[in-house]
């Protein structure tokens with residue numbers, strides 16, 4: 511029996527919980543998050559998604575097999591063709607135009623997180639890159655499920671952030687998350703303890719950068 515994805519979260523339980531259960535997430539679930547904090551997060555998330563599209567392009571470059579190459583292409587198409595379009599529509603509903611998005615200065619937290627992922631993929635292999643991407647993909651699915659289990663969470667029309675939760679609880683998203691966990695489980699089952707320790711550092715770093723991204727929203731940090 512080798513390692514599994516759950517061993518990564520188990521290796522840094524405090525940071526993983528701090529990310530999933532962050533105050534930004536709690537306030538979003540309760541519907542009490544200030545509009546300005548959410549808008550700041552949404553704007554920076556546009557820049558984040560663009561760099562994540564680049565990270566999937568890097569995954570294509572790092573792909574040793576046709577199956578991996580196809581998977582990277584699908585990930586990139588999902589971000590560029592679907593997620594970014596939805597995000598631009600969603601930003602418009604929150605009063606942020608596409609012109610404003612295109613002219614945004616990048617906040618430090620966005621710079622740090624996205625360039626960390628790209629650097630990790632550049633110096634490492636495809637598994638390093640997937641581990642760096644996994645707090646993003648798996649974390650948001652877990653956040654939606656965690657919020658749905660909390661008594662303070664309000665769903666429906668009296669929560670202005672309901673659509674955000676709905677997106678990440680959707681079957682389509684949850685299936686993409688499960689597929690990523692399955693891909694990682696297969697790779698992690700074969701790694702040595704020393705290699706797993708390296709991957710744990712990457713996972714923990716990316717998780718800390720997700721925490722900083724939420725905090726950036728709350729603080730409206732530039």
Ligand SMILES: Cc1ncc(C[n+]2csc(CCO)c2C)c(N)n1
Pocket residue numbers: 555558559562585588589593645646647648650720723
């Ligand atoms: C800071 C931040 N972290 C994670 C996500 C969620 N997310 C971004 S790209 C992607 C993969 C989808 O193909 C997912 C799940 C986000 N939006 N912003």
